Amino acid sequence: MTGMSGAAATRDGEAPEHSPPCSPSYDVTGKVMLLGDSGVGKTCFLIQFKDGAFLSGTFIATVGIDFRNKVVTVDGVRVKLQIWDTAGQERFRSVTHAYYRDAQALLLLYDITNKSSFDNIRAWLTEIHEYAQRDVVIMLLGNKADVSSERVIRSEDGEILAREYGVPFMETSAKTGMNVELAFLAIAKTCGAKAPSSP
C-alpha cells in the first residue's frame, strides 16, 4: 500500500542514504527490505512498526519503492533501521532489484490466507540469491495471522519451508501488531552485531 515516487524519495526529513547528522542519535545503521507478493501486507507491517497503527480500508499498491527510518536499541546498541518497502507487483521488479545489493536483512512475507503468495516464496528466494549479498539475513514471515477463519497455509508449512532454506520463521499480524516488533528487533540485533560501529 501507499504509493509514492519511483526511487530515492525522502521521508521523515531524512535522506535515504547515510547523511551524517551533527549529533548522531544512533550507533549503527541497518538496511532492511520488505519483500513478498503484492497485498501480503508489507506496507501495513512497516506502518505498524513505525507508527503503531493499522491502515485498513482500500488497498493501494506500492509504486516502486518507499522507505522509513526507525531507531531501536538492542543490547545497548542504537540501531537505525532504514526500512525499504518494495512494490510486490511484478512490473516493479527491475526497480527493486537495484536495492537488494545494499540490504543487510530481508523480511520476506507471505499471506497465510493466500496460497499463491506462499507458493511464490521459492521464487522470491531465488531472486534474493541472485541479487542480494551472499551473507544477507533473511526472515520468513507468515502475515495476516489474525484472519484465522480464512487461513489456507498452516503454521507448520511455514516452518517446514523456513527450515528447508535455513531461515528463521514466525507468523505475524500487521493488524494486531503480533510479532511485528519482535521481527524487527531480531533483524536489528543482527545488524547491530554486523555493521561497522560508525553511523
Ligand SMILES: Nc1nc2c(ncn2[C@@H]2O[C@H](COP(=O)(O)OP(=O)(O)OP(=O)(O)O)[C@@H](O)[C@H]2O)c(=O)[nH]1
Ligand atoms: N487482516 C489483516 N489485513 C492485513 C494485514 N496486513 C495487511 N492487511 C491488508 O492487506 C491489504 C494489503 O496490504 P498492504 O500492506 O498494502 O500490502 P503490500 O504487501 O504492501 O502490497 P504492495 O504494495 O502491492 O506490494 C490491505 O487491505 C491491508 O489492510 C494483517 O496483518 N491482517
